[in-house]
Amino acid sequence: MSQVNVDGVDTYSFAALKKGRRCGIDSFGFFLGPSDEGKSATAVEGLPAFERPPDGADLMKSSGAQTARTMAASHAVSGRSQQTGVAWWESIAQEVVAEGHRRGFATRAGRLRATASGSGDSPGPSSVCSSSRGDGGDGANANWSRVALLKARRKVRRGALPMEERKVAWQLLTGALFSPVGDDEFAQLQRETIPQESEEVMMRDLGRTLPLHCLFKDEGSPGQESLRRVLHAYCARDHEVGYCQGMGFIASVLLLHMDEASAFGVLWQLMNGRHYLMRQLYQPGFPLLQKMLEILRSLLRRFLPRLHDHFADLNIEPAFYASHWFLTLYAYQFPVPLVCRIWDLFISEGWKIIFKVAIALLQWEEPQLLNMTMENILLLVKTIQDGKDPEAIVARAMSLPIKERDLFPDTPAE
Template identity: 30%
Template sequence: MSSTMSTEAALVPNESVFDTVSSFNEDDANYSVLDLYDDDDEGDDSSTVERKEILTTRELEKAKAFTSLIMADPENFDRYGFSKKGYFISQEEYDKWWTEYNRYTERRKKKWENFLLKNKIELHNDNPLVYPARTDELSKFVRKGIPAEWRGNAWWYFAGGQRQLDANVGVYDRLKSDCREGAVSGKDMEAIERDLYRTFPDNIHFHKESFQNGEPAIIRSLRRVLMAFSVYDKTIGYCQSMNFLVGLLLLFMEEEKAFWMLVIITGKYLPGVYESDLEGANVDQGVLVLCIKEYLPEIWSHIESSYMNGNGSTDQISGPASGEEYLCRLPTLTLCTASWFMSCFVGVVPIETTLRIWDCLFYEESHFLFKVALGILKLSESEFLESKSQKLFRQYSSYTFGGSNDSDSTFKRLKNKIKTQEEADMEILQVIQNFPKRLLNPNDIFEKVLMKKKVALNGITQEKIDRGREYVAMARNRQRASSRPKERGR
């Protein structure tokens, strides 16, 4: 027998994975994580040996260490179960911010209650099931944050989840049954199992605690939703980042609702983004580039400078490239911003800011993601432009276009100091990647940018984004068609 395995065979999980799948206790499927936190997992008989075969040793050790941390000091975590402390934010900074922001959320909730009562909407045991008709007033309320306790039902209502469920009664149960009978591809199952314990490693709900005998309930629900979706939409199957989308949904709603919300996100809000060729993601990044060109001219000038001689050489800065070139050969910063869209900003900004973004995503649809991306870039613009490489490029450009030559001593010094475009792009990427992680207070972006009528980017509508998607898709198709080798005449 050959010592090598085929790619397909290597992707088929071992039998213990299937055993874990078939041993699910589905009694917890109709609850959110808040209802399940005290679950003792008596119905889950999967062994430690089985889990070790799914997880790497490093991940298991991390999970064990995290369990000890939870039991030692629960004050380390926020109201959703996430660690307060992060690489960019200390626990002291978090606690100081939360003291004030908590008062803000309490004031907002009272205003929400009065607003709903004025519109004759029942509070339904402090978790409204319906909301008033869409108006500018309701939009302002959503922009300022939906009460945390209401988010699950609010997201479900605004996204049209109930219509989706009513049109597909019994579908989710059938998909789960199909999964138990082996409908999930080996490739998808392996990827899902690999990502389960990588989902929110800083959240207590996703880790086994000392009083639990098996996997956390939310991990079991996460597995079922991801497997069911991989069977439901075989064009997508399973794509990395979906585990974070579903994981966050499960903190606020029951399992079947989380499944249909994933269907809405992947089909309505971000069409094509999660398909295997990621063309939908490329199209959205092309639309973002067009928006940067229109609304953020300083950053756009950097993008133009990155298209020099086709290889980053600083010997000669060419004129602006054609619009379609930018759409087909996406600029370097989209290496970072593409993940913003695929994750819907989960892990990009701190959790409270993420949730405020999701409030608006489900109320206003996907154009709000573009506004957030532009808002982050606008807020980071000063750091972006103050980077050493950008200062040098601006000085160099002024000399180049001013007619200076190599005999000019100042020009020669600049030319010797300036980095290659690739190095400059990496410096800018670092700014773009790190800046949003410091946006602990959602109001830093909402009140300073996203709620200001005078800020031009707030004029972006869903219709404009949809038109942009059509334009970029056609431009990229034209580019692909023109790059194909032409057949010789017979």
């Protein structure tokens, strides 16, 4: 059985799940967290208290006994070191907000609630703290609590985050933590009507999203119902984009780590936040996707010129093999542990890791690819991640000298 150990947690790959050998609590991601018992949530003004989902109700409110059993099993995995890890992220978030208050930066009651007005871009830490990423700022506030964000990014670079830390970490790094979606707001979005065509496509795609994962593989399963609610909420709020194929994979990975309202909040930031702008991937004409494919072509020419020429001779376009890499951030094809490791870095540092992984994998297989026909190349690329250790892939990717300004020339030097 294919097995990967991430921070001491045994997570079974899609190949193992497909064979039906194992489908247990350790492949759920979100449920691998410590118990609430004895944990006191703390809060700074303007920052919500951190609480773990009580008995799984946040993620699957309609799952009944199945969810109760799952969460009961998850509490057996609890440990002091895991709790300390979550507390570390909580302290970083509190440091960011406290520094913002000290400098007179607006709380989520004001500017930090920008998403509620429809702009979709919360000036959370990823967009305000780092002037080096070209995200702007306003005078003295441009670098507020930059040190805290650098700490967070260094932690992400050191290795895969434990599953139970990702809820707070991803909310913090995307800025979703500073413009949280309340249960009432999320429930209101559920009551709004969405176009029938969007709903029909969405319902068809539910069964195609992570189809081998225990949470999502069965029709009407708790995971599918949670996914439907999150996608419905996004479609109800963003009328222009609505629902587009590929979005379900983004939402499903988030649901492995957090409750529905939190997953929706992070999804909104990934789609609309100025550091990600995934919304442009799904707009009519796929403008950002077209740009990403051209960037990948130029990187292929720079780092793998022989392979670039071989692909050109065979008329193999990046769109033939890389579109779903960008549209789903590798979640369509890659095993969950690898996807989550890539997402840690994507959420922390932006698009460059997506390109780095693509080049690293093509570089890994270049000797074989140079001797293949078009048909065999496209077959190999479909399984290019198989048999490779996730950390080895990430290590190769991180070693590539690709800077954000190489991808987007308007970005200031890092």
